[in-house]
Amino acid sequence: MINTKLVVGLGMALLGSMAAKNSFETTAYISVDKNNNFVTTQNPGKEIYADFCMQCHGATGKGDGTNFPPLDGSDWLKNKRSASISAVKYGQSGPIIVNAKKYNSSMPAMGLTDQEVADVMNYIMTSWSNKQTKVVTVKEVATIKK
Known part of the structure; x- marks a missing residue:
């Protein structure tokens, strides 16, 4: 008991x-x-990354250079905060430009809660060479609509 x-x-x-x-x-x-x-x-975001993101974006966040864009040093992640949160929350399809390279793969929705999205975004945005200082909050994630 x-x-x-x-x-x-x-x-x-x-x-x-x-x-x-x-x-x-x-x-x-x-x-x-x-x-x-x-x-x-x-850091629960690290565990979420390992479970849902690492298979495509790699342990070092470098992606594969062809189908899966890098998260490490990603200008798209840095400059398109809402779109990045939306991609994690709802999935992403269609072309995007990351670090001057076009990617046109599909990322499915992972079924994460708003808390899990915030946790993994915070992990990604402060890992490797990423040095974001503005924390992604659950409230911010909740405002992102499909």
């Missing part, structure tokens, strides 16, 4: 630590794995 006082206490401690932190990268998140064990992760 789960000790609910312990869980609530952990949750309150976690919320307090989250409020004290000014960076989403240092926030710890508690979730439950398939065996109902508590799991703590520092």
Whole structure:
């Protein structure tokens, strides 16, 4: 049986630590794995990227140079924030220009929640050579319509 006082206490401690932190990268998140064990992760966006994005865009975010555009150093990601969020939220099809190269592949919708979209966008926008400082919030993701 789960000790609910312990869980609530952990949750309150976690919320307090989250409020004290000014960076989403240092926030710890508690979730439950398939065996109902508590799991703590520092950056859920990294896990979402590994599960949904890495297969096409690669572990280093470089893409494949032909079908899948790079995310690392992507001018499209940097200059088309709303379109980037929309692509993660709803999928992307049709031609786009990334770093002066045309890509015309299709990216399916992954079925992510607004929180997951925000998490993975924040991971991508602060990984590799990307140095975005404006955090993508759940509220911002929610405003993006298809």
